[in-house]
Amino acid sequence: MSKKSIMVLCLVATLSAQAQTPKKATPAKKTTSMEKTGQTKMVEKVTRKGSELVIPYEKYRLPNGLTVVVHEDHSDPIVHVDVTYHVGSAREEVGKSGFAHFFEHMMFQGSDNVGDEEHFKIVSQAGGDLNGTTNQDRTNYFETVPSNQLETALWLEADRMGFLLDAVTQRKFEVQRETVKNERGQNYDNRPYGLVYEKKAQALYPYGHPYSWTTIGYIEDLNRVDVNDLKNFFLRWYGPNNATLTVGGDVTPAQVVKLAEKYFGSIPRGPEVKNMKLPAPVLAQDRYISYEDNVRFPMVQMTFPTVPNYHPDEVPLDVLSEIIGGGKNSIIYKNLIKSQKAVQANAGHPCSELAGEFTLTALPIPGNSLADMEKELRNAFAEFEKRGVTDDDLERFKSGYEANMINSLSSVAGKTSILAAYQTFTGNPNYLTNQLKANRAVTKEDVLRVYNKYLKGKPAVILSVVPKGKPEMVAKADNFKVDPDGYRAPADQYAGLKYVKAKDTFDRSKRPASGANPVIKVPPFWKDNLANGIKVIGAKNSEVPTVTLLFTLLGGHKLEAHDPSKAGIASLTAAMLNESSEKYTAEDISSQLQKLGSSINFGSGTETMTVSVSSQVKNLDATLALLEERMLHPRFDPADFDRLKKQRLEAIKNQSTQPTVVANNVFNKMLYGEGHIKAVPVIGTTATVESLNLDDVKKFYANYFSPSVTNLVIVGDVEKTQIMPKLAFLNKWAAKPVNIPAEPKVANIDKTKIYVVDKDKAAQSEIRIGYMALPYDATGDYYKATLMNYVLGGAFNSRINLNLRENKGYTYGAWSYFSGSEAPGPFTAAAGVRTNVSDSSVVEFMKEIKRFREEGITDEELDFMRSAIGQSDALKYETSFQKASFLNNMLRYNLDADYVDKQNQILKTITKEEINALAKKYLPLEKMNIMLVGDKGSIKPGLEKLGYDVVELDPDGAPILAKADAPAVTAEPKKAEPLKGRKARKEGRVF
Template sequence: MKKITVYLSAALVWTMVNAAYSQTKLVEKVTRQGKELVIPYEKYVLPNGLTLVVHEDHSDPIVHVDVTYHVGSAREEIGKSGFAHFFEHMMFQGSDHVADDEHFKIVTESGGTLNGSTNRDRTNYYETLPSNQLERALWLEADRMGFLLDAVTQKKFEIQRATVKNERGQNYDNRPYGLAGENVAKNLFPYGHPYSWLTIGYIEDLNRVNVNDLKNFFLRWYSPNNAVLTIGGDVNAKQVLALTEKYFGSIPRGPEVTKTQVPSPVLDKDRYVSYEDNVRFPMLQIVFPTVPTYHPDEAPLDALAEILGGGKNSLFYKNFVKAQLAVQANASHPATELAGQLAMTVLPFPDKRLDSTEALVRRTLAEFEKRGVTDDDIAQFTATREAQLIDGLSSVSGKVSQLAAFQTYLNNPNYLPQELKRYKAVTKADVMRVYNQYVKGKNAVILTVYPKGKPEIVAKPDNYTVSTAGYKAPDYGYNGLAYTKPKDTFERKTKPGPGPNPTLKVPPFWTDKLPNGLKVIGTKNDEIPTVTMLFSIKGGHLLSANDPAKAGIAQLTAALMNEATQHYSNEQLNTKLEKLGSSVDIRANTEEINVSVESLTRNLDSTLALVEEKLFRPKFAPEDFERLKKQQLELIANQGTQPVVIANKAYNKLIYGTDNIRSVPVSGTTKSVEAITLDDVKAFYAKYFSPSVTNLVIVGDIEQAAVLPKLTFLNKWAAKPVTVPTAAVTRKIDKTRIYLIDKEKAAQSEIRIGYLTDMPYDATGEYYKTGLANYMLGGAFNSRINMNLREDKGYTYGARSGFSSTHTPGPFTAQAGVKAAATDSSVVEFIKEMTNYSKAGITDQELAFVKSSLGQVDALRYETSLQKAYFLGRVIDYDLPRNFTEQQSEILRGITKAQIDAIAKKRLPINNMVITVVGNKELIKPGLERLGYELVELDKDGNPMAASTTTTAAPARAGSSKP
């Protein structure tokens, strides 16, 4: 690593407040020497305080732009929670020179993707685009940094407030255990501590906030001197600097921002707290306060969490999951800027009391004290962390995010070498020291989440109430803030055009076929020293069509293949893999069983030896079978508590029909899994695991000539004939009906609307063209459906539609989670948008947007090893020609409005669809009945309930939605 530091005079950097800026000079430049783990960059500071970090990476024709503001929920105060996250939403609602709802549209039509995120300590906004669109991204980000507030209207404010409430409903209130974090935070940290509430905030705070409060929050924190602009990709640092000075240089400096200082939480006793939730499994969570991120003790505490409950080698897994006392048990150590917490979480089976669970946790800690820390523990931990750090460098966005975080929190973008060093330096003594310092004999918050009507199972009665004593509201300096717009010497309202089109790099690939029929496809990717392999063994859950009474067997077989083999216990296998920094994971899905392999290139031989062991020598031990079968049955039972799962299961049953295996979840049913024996699993493996139906994708830092000799062990795999069932899938729907499933007291309703198509997947035919037609209906963020339900009405956090076929035809589905009170209105709006699109088709402007957006997005599709692997997987699975992407581009360029209109008319049969709604029947049924469709009530398994049909007047017409 070579590091050059240039110190700027204080007069240049720190005193030119709101004055004309001069040419910014280089502060620091870091380059890589050899293959050391370093992210090269140049760092600048503009006179207004904006920090610019530029990383050049010319491997792909893309650029990633990230603006990180050092403001999160930790800058909020009592009674005004959720401001930072709320403002994240407002920053997408237009500014002086960017019209309402244009931000997403501009980036998307430029072939890019974008989003924002908020956590306790920072808010960031980011775009990934083709590299010729860099100037447009900078223009957009600068406009909302310097020209936002006049565009913040009361109407936008109200719509985004509704959207944030919907987000809370979807991700917290309507999700099992969704409020656990909120309950821990308010009881772990003192009243008023900036971590004592979640980033999403409280509903009552969102209700009381007004638009002026929000504007003041922006003026206090969203200024260039509290921001880091990080840009990486196929760019030139000098060009980036010039554009940054042009668009950001005139934005005035804001109020000074200092680091928040708060005392660490001190607990005078174990705090027992609890709440009721609509869950099957109770939850016990024990949380100890620890240290902030980058603290010297963070790394050994991370190691402690890994040893206690980080995987299948951990003590928690052994004592709870393997002992069949819990469906899940783990430990983690999330640390953020002001504090950390060591959390131990157990989900025991429904028949367990939480006092016995707590007692076993404490016995497990005592076992750890006696056992101590082993050399293997440290070797596994350090190898795994090194692999994770390397994997984080696989994309430009990953490198940019890392640079931005290091600069924001440490003022040092070049912290990665130190990050690796501090994790490699962890010793056995360090881990025992932090255990004794932060856990042994220390007090914790002990949270019980208990199923409805079962408060008696809590670990102990609640013994703690939050006290407001001693709280003093902070003075964040909101008084006297003024909005001063930049003064420019150029016309900012002119949207920059793109630069020269970059050269698209579709991965060049090689193919091969082993003598036993196994097909191989691969490409070299030397950006990081890793190899990704994806085995796809065809059949999966579809093979249960041969014996539907044993549905779920593919998932159970895959789970058993992740356990012990004939030569190694599961613990021995995981020890070997983790010491290599590798992973081998086997999972079943509807159409295949996938084996995913990740390895550092230097450890590929050792990793493949373990792949061979797992693939060809599974032990299928009776004790593993009984445990995994029990877990699968419990998880099936648990699905009845999750609205999203309930909706998907019922919808699939209605779409495919009960005689189609696709109407049964991959996990199977209680009845079918109970019927599976260990001999059934062995027979399934013996009959259906064959190289003749297996594809292998290889992407990584290795040549074809070097990797093929390493695969000779696969030649021993004997081929056998396997026929994957192709059940008839065309199920006719005679008329549109509403199917209602009750989810008592649900904060939101889950809606699925659609039908089963007659189109299998194709890359260049009708299916591909139909996907183009759907893009403006429900495929893009600024599609008609999403703009209506989310941005215009505030009914949902997000709504979409799409076609999803594979080798056999799949469904068209429009879907959303919506606030309960707007359930019937949302159904009307969905139908209205589909009806209008079917009748009137696409507009010329929309068609131009589709062509612009999808015509450039390929630049983003092949960057990482995993992206390349999925691309090649599709090529080999569907036997696509090498130039299929060129054929798609030609189709896209030539498709006409008349063609899109004809597709929309043909593919949106409004009168022959299934409408599935899962929600609080007491609240939503009357409104749904007024829509005029036949209404059929189903139970949570998707079966009709006796005497449930309601028929009313003619269906509501498009546009008749009620507020």
């Protein structure tokens, strides 16, 4: 098995966040042997029997305590390396929160034999990608690289495990402290509902409990500590005996063990680390707390303490959370969403190593109070008592769990991460077997038992989040304050720690040789056409027994140019197609899909509508029958339309509370100009959506949902001869001509100006800089411009990111990119920066763009770009999703079968002179828009000193001052994902 899946992020975050030490399961086939003390020990070997769901591996332990787990998989020439340390924010002390996460940042700042910022550069240049993440219970570092780079990846990880501290300087400490503050500002303080977990944790757990603060920590704690505190944290927790090295992919266990012994074996053991176990929090009564936030919708969240991960009661509580508020068949969905009382409502049961939380959340639609919502959430429990647990409930949950698990095994990164998490928290990499047994064995009686034990009549923490200036909206007045009395600090664990370096018999300063690059082949594919005009392209992928279908219908939001007063109709039509069919209600379809372990989703974007289907091979026929119902026989129920329209209107109004959304919308409005449909958000505006009726949806579907503009990509464990007959039902879909409007001319930029949108008291400023650039072209100037931009703002080690993030500490991440399609798209440079450096950040952005345009690329940067992009091919085609995206591009842009070879030839032969000419041509500094969304009172005075005209705009992009002559407009440019890890939890998110 191999290949990536979307579910792996959620699954791995859940697995790696928690654990007790459970009994080990007997794997399919397991052998063990122990060698003499002082030598590496082979602990066990697990193999697969037949088609059972298991990840084969071998497990070893080095004399210094490092655990090594190896999964061999030669399906792709790539390898995933993961080093997990059993330390997270739960190991921190009161007054020193945020250390574990802070140290994650410091681990990328160089070590004795790896220069500053070189870790990212070396992995990127090798064609790989990398990251690090921290949660309450562990910190992990990982790389996915071509298999010839295995030794380099292990050398890098070993160097920072054993040779870090002399490279930790005060200056690096200060810069990364600012970066962490920026991360907190971006993801917590400046994000609506960003402080929910922090506030809840303070009330749910006793003062001093390791879960009573968040992983990011408090600003005052970050300000208080010094570099020696940080070094002590490393010495206490980062020893090899508190780590697991897991390697998966195109390797052999013998190869990995030999290299692990070479690079990690001489690193001394650290202090012993014992697992923690704490009693569950005890609440004597309901604790009501609240805070004010920059939100449109108030929110109430009710949280009950439960059990740690892997506790026998965890799975029954998971089932209960699904029944109460986990989907379209849940009680909360029926009572709050379907009835139009709430814009969002759900239940979840996230668990961690030391504790679990059963959480219910509701955001009311205006006209319903938080007190009403609290009552409704409590009523859901009462209804559950009457309703009980059904056979369907259990079947949906069990089928969904197994389908998600299968999907999570579709990549070496996914499998490696699962092995690492199970080893870290259970000591058994094969704990997947136990998890499957627990899920298959759960009964109705188990679910009723845990309800009575943990929820019925039990106190909870009830958190209200209300708009600023409206404290009267809370569900109930606060009755709880954090009380530090009685807290006893734990014994000091940091006294007498000494830094002892490894002594080697080889020169560790020499970077390992890489060997020959693996031979990469574009996946073989086949093409066909259906009688009604659908173009089909497919590829076999037998790594997991699943099939993915992706329909792409050209048009989408762009079709609304025919009648801009109906903007948002494409998106609303797609939402309606996710609802009921003529034969089945939306709840019926959702239930059947869950039982099948399948999914069907309709969506709409700027230029396309999409239909994505995922199914296990064994359930493909049943899934396609449901697809036929939804695609060809939509019910278009008036009640569904009324509910979805109301939700959209509320979501549009809510955008004003989200700085990143405001920035993206206003930036697009400025770029495209008045009258351009892409100047309007895909979701529409209040005025356009209010004008829509159900007949508009039916008309849009009838006119534009057509096979004549449809491409279909099929990737999975099926042959063409198997799948094509199953798609015969699509020929019932009658073709009709679809007139896709031509792109109007975009607004001109006469000269570079600064535009400011006020976001009162914003913790950060969102910056967007750019202009309308190029249409997509696989082998022309667009492709070459992306090569040019790579070292400017396309890589972590780009000039822009190294300057603003790593050198200045202004931001959590800064980047630039081109984003074109059939029509020209923008060049964008973007970042979220601290308010007090908004003007300085603009200066640095423009300085880097100007310097690159005038001075060009260096020889070293050209070599780096060629190597990084050229070797990354090994990672491009691993998963079904990656193959589907590749094939979809081929159809959409009518690309030749050898276009990848042509790109590689361009990459090899492009010269400095060509790159520099592209920079001069496509970085027009004098004709770019500079736009900031932030606290005007704080940022405008500094911006006015930069020598540009400064124009104020309202949140809709309209000029406020008479002198403003800016082209006005909105849409949503693609935003790069931040490079550091984010937590994923088993609960619903709020906006």
